[in-house]
Structures are given as C-alpha cells and as structure tokens.
Amino acid sequence: MTKLLQTYTFLCKKSCALVGISACLVFTGCASSDQVPQGTESNAQKAARLVQENIIVDGHIDVPYRVEKSWVDVTQATSGGDFDYPRARAGGLDAPFMSIYVPASLDNSDASTALAHDLIDSVEAIVGRAPDKFALAYSVQDVQDNFDKGLISLPMGMENGSPVQGSLDTLKTFYERGIRYITLAHSQSNHISDSSYDIRRQWKGLSPFGKEMVQEMNRLGIIVDISHVSDAAFYQSVEISAAPVIASHSSLRQFTPGFERNMSDEMIKALAENEGVIMINFGSGFVSPVARTWRDRLGEQRQSLIDTYGEDSEQVSDFNQKYAEQNPYPFATLDMVLDHIDHVRDLVGIDYIGIGSDYDGVGDSLPAGLKDVSSFPNLVEGLLERGYSEDDIKKILNENVLRVWREVERVAAQN
Template sequence: MFKKSSISLLIATLFIGSAVAMEKTYHASEKALKLTYENILIDTHIDVPFRLEKKWEDVTQATENGDFDYPRAKKGGLNAPFMSIYIPASLDKSAESTALADKLIDYVEAIVGRAPDKFAIAKSADDVEKQFKQGLISLPMGMENGSPIQGSIDNLKHFYARGIRYITLAHSMSNHIADSSYDLRRQWKGLSPFGKELVVEMNNLGIMVDISHVSDDAFYQAVEISKVPVIASHSSLRAYTPGFERNMSDEMIKALGANGGVIQINFGSTFVSKIARSWSDTLSNKRKELEEKEGKDSELAKGFAKQYVDKNPMPFATVDTVLDHIDHVVKLIGIDHVGIGSDYDGVGDSLPVGLKDVSSYPNLVQGLLDRGYSEKDIVKILGGNLLRVWRATEEYAAKH
C-alpha cells in the first residue's frame, strides 16, 4: 500500500468538490436539438479506425464499446466526423507505417460498404454538403501523424487520392516531418527540411495542415509557410492547463487567427481542466517513480494505475469546462476560428460529464445557447468555420 502524497490528497479533495458537477443532468431543449439536427456538424477528430484495428466492431449498428456508432451519431446530430487515420509514433521510418495507414483507410471504406444507406466517403466540402442533404453521415478522413508519408511526395499524392484531407504533422514523438510537443528532443527545432517542403505540397494538393501535437516552433513555421489557413484538429487551450505544451498558448491562437485558421476543441478532461491535468500528471509521476524503484514489469507497477484510480477517481470536466475554452477563443480572435475536435475514441475514459459519446453534442449546443451565442454563431462552431478553411484549401489547390 502507498501513502497518498499531499498532492494526491489535494486532488482527491478537489474531486469531492467536483462530484456535484458529475451528478448534473443535461437536457437539450427543442431549440438546441433543432439547431443540431438541421445543420452540418463536423467533428474533426474521431479515432474509430484505430479502435477497429484493436477490436473490430460493426459501427453501422449499435455497439457496446467505444464512443461512436451509427445510432449514437444520429442521436447526436453528427453528420461529418473526420475518421482519424492514427499511426503510432513508434512506426516512423518504417514501411509498416504506410501499410497501417492504408489498412485503416480500408476500414473506413468497409464501414461505407456495409451501410451505403447510412455512410459515404467525403473527399470535399461539397461532398459533405451534398451527403448532408441526402441524409447520409459523411466520413472524411484525416491522418494523425505524417509518418506514413515516409519522405515521399508520391506517398502524399497516394493518400490524397485515398481521401486524406488533413495531416497532423507529428504525434507523440519527433518524426521525419516535425518536432512533437510531447518530445523533449527537438531535432529539427520545428519542421524538418522535408516538413517545410511537405507543407507547400499539401497546400498545392488541397490537404489541410494540422498543427495539433507539434512543438511551438513547428507551429509557427507551418503558419509562416502555409499559403492557406491551418487547423488544430483536436487541441485545447494552455491558458486552462498551464505547462501542457500539447495545448495552444494565447499567442499561438492569435497567430492562428491571423492566419485565418481554426482550432477544434478537444473534449478530453485532461485537455480542458487544470484539475484533471494535475490528476493525470500526478498519476504519471507516481507510476514512473514506482517503475524506477520496482521495475516496469513488476506486479506492483503493472497494477498501480488501477489501484491509484480506484482510490483517486478522475475529476472529470463538464460541458461548461469545454464551453470555457470556446469562449476564450472567441474573446481572443473571434467567432470564425473555433470548432469541434472531440477526440472521441481517442481519449479513453477521460471524457467530460455530459459529453461522454457522440450522442452528446446537443448538450454542447444547449450550453452555447445558454451563454448567449446566436444561432448563426453556433452554426459556425458546429461546422461552418471548418468548411471555410477546407474550401480555402481546395480553392488554392485548384489554382496550383
């Protein structure tokens, strides 16, 4: 048994205080439901393909696991979820990286093949609008981690042809394109020489540049090089999680706004809540201490996380926590630069109360209404802002 540190006791105490928030029940009004269902709702980051790689489920039907399936998407009004083609950072500089990306795209095509009356691949903003009118759920795709490009513009063109419409330049480790916010090694001090070339070629092809996960230097360089607005497909704000470089600082958000880009807010509790972030950091630090003392493969180390969580449950964020991030962006750079990038199926059990799966978007819309957002502004947040950037990317590519 391990004694709780003073930090753990503080987190546990804070969690007790948040338990009231956890009991809150969210009810979307008819107005919120109407707004959600009658407009295009784009979520730029849902990790269904890698979830299916770990364990296949038919998401065209109701599923017991995960955060996404067709019935829940319909209930939530979700009609254009970007399927994340996520490639683990460990596969950089290997043919396996490229092969896995193709395999995950195959999964998305298989979803459509199983239920063409429910889903359709979307390769353009026009596709999304057309399929929305047809009552179909569009499945555009974004590649999380540019590792599968493997330094080849031919590979870039291949994945564009297969439907990739944004690329997150790096993930949890520095790769051959860019430095990662999570990686202390800053081998490129931003973008690699190939990474700089890649941003230009992505512009020319019509693939949105996604700066989630990259280091600050890589972000600023990408913004400087890109001739079209960039996106942060699933990031939140450093103002609420001090020291968490994976999120964006106010200065970066201002640069994103000047670029015309959009930040799509990540829902994960550790992305939006300082308390949850502290809880997660404490867990990681204590586990690391134990692994150094007992060894990574020891029974104590293997069982520590569960033991810790049982005694110190995660202090989940709420809908209001997510709304605070949206408010902050709007105050900094205006309504035209924020949207939704939930990270459903990608952040495990850390999702906020009231936003536990893809059926929950009406709760967010109700919260926006409660905070005084106009219907016009809510439509922009739901999908209008992302469509603007996507169209700008397409228009530039058409000329080049």
C-alpha cells in the first residue's frame, strides 16, 4: 500500500498536463478516490486502484536507445517519447525492462558490443541521477524490494544477441552487468539465430553456437527471448532450454496473417507447454491487420522506387511523408490489443500472458488509448469490462512473467 499512497499524493499534486490525459481522467476526483468502497467501484476506479496496488512488469521499453539518439532526462517529465518518471508513476508501471537494443546493422562488429555497454551505462546513469525514483533490478526479489520501497525497477534485456560476438565469456560479462534476457536476433540473421524478418535462413533455426548459448543462458540465469526469431529457431529454443522462455514483445499471427514476427497458434501452444509467456506488443502494426497492410504497402512501394530511381533519389527521400499524407495511418484501438489477450487466454489459458508494450520502440504507431506509459489504467479497465477477474489481471500484470523469471533463477541455481 506504500506505493499506492505515494502515487496518490503525487498525482493529486500534479496537473493533468504533467501526467497525461489518460491518467488525469482515471484520477478525476482523487480527493476521495482512496475512500471508495471496493464493492461500489466503477471499472475505472478499480483499474486506478489495481495499477497502483500491484507490480506492473513491461517486457520491453526502448528508453536506452531513445536517449542514446537524442538525450532527454526521463527522471523528469519529457515532452516527447512514451516514457518518463511522472507518466510511469501515473500509469502504475513498476518494472519496465529497459531494452539494450543493438541494430542489426552493427552485427559482427566490435561496435555492436560497445553500443550495448554504452546503453547499459545509460540505464545505470538514470538510476544514478534519481536514486529516489529508480533502482536497478537483477532478480525477482529486487523487483519486489524496490516496489516495497516505492522505487521503479529498471531490469534490463538485450534486444539482439549480436554483442555476445560468439563468446560465452562475453555473455557472462553481460549477465554480470545486469542483462536478464536476450532476444537472440533482431531484423537479420546473426551468429546466433535466424530472424523472422530475414529470408536468408542460414542456420535453419539456431546456429551451433546459438544452441550452446541457450544452454549457457540457462546456466547463468538469463531468460531466452524468442521475439524476432524465425519459427524454426523458436521451436529449437523451446526444445533446448531447460527453463521457460518468453516472447518479450510479440503479438498474434492469427490477426496478422503472413507476419512471421508475430506468433502462430501452434507456437503459443508450444510456449505454454514450456511454461513460458507471450508479452503482447501494443504497436498498431502488430495488432491490427489494416495497419499491418498499410506498412507492407509502404515498404513495397518504397522498394519499387528504390529499384527504379536509386535509394538516394529525390523520389525515395520524400516518399514516406507523401505516402502518409495520401494514406493516413490506420491506428489500432485498445480493443484490438484486448482481442490478442483474449485469444491467448482462450487458446492456452490465463497463465501465459504478459505485457510487452514496445513503448519508445514503435514510433507513433501506438493505438488510441495506449499512447504512453500512463495508459495502463486504460488497459486494465478494458480487461475488467471484458470480465477478467482481479486475479487474472494480476497474472497478466506481473505474476506470469515473474514466475518465469523465478524458474530461470531456480534452474541457474542448480547448475
């Protein structure tokens, strides 16, 4: 309850302009909101309570790369981006995995490893600037302890295993620096795994080193993340791993046919058998077939212009802007995100669902009602309106993924 009271006081002192319109709406009438008997709560009031009483874990937020490209102090309110401290507090976000994202363009280079260390440094710097607001988290117990102290945990996951550079010693170094999951590949096949985005399937799944690395991740206590990898790499990871795996920021292929980056029903069933968790990505292109088609057509037409005029041509340089002006982006809705959650629940049950928003990683493609980290009350209210119980919601917010993390820790402790 300490966190609830701290956040309640914080919100009552801040203006709507600071915390964001969704949080402002949720906390309208805050002078008496903590006195509402639970039996008479509206869904909006219940959602406001639940996000403050319970830990919220988000599997993937791209703050480190955002501040690397254009530095801002996210310990304070920021005018851009999807994450900062005031908005995280407003939304009840407690444990956002900071994505140590390394672009595939740096694969097979020392720059890949150097950037990963720089981004870890940036997370440590956030905590160093505001130790009264943030804390690093290297374990499930750290997350719980930080929550009890009223601090936002910043666990770290590496998006793209390229910085490992084929060295188990380097892998161990990243574990020692705080990396607690690794997305094996990103947009291209690397020395570990084939990518869902890359038509070259040089390994037909995992490379020989990749198979060894999965086992070493189990030994160290690093969660295997199968977002971005090819289907074959997914199935091999599940087969090899002695601990559950996660999809840190993926949605469902059922709603985006042909988009291999999302997971098929068969993969979700295999993930559930592995006791893993799929953490739903909020990006419109991940949840809406219309938004997915919009993106695909943009790519196809852009590539046609590149083939005709060259990549540095005037026709290509201003194509994206003209395309968007002529074809306004079809944003997804909150209901579409909830449809993905419903589908996983109906397919395999409530125990295998988490949140992997991809905030600060999907640009301006976020759905209405989920535009930044202050929006989690909207998600919870939507779940309540669809009949999810409080126990169900707690599983989605934190219990499922923390169960996986604990099991990964247990497996590592046995080695």
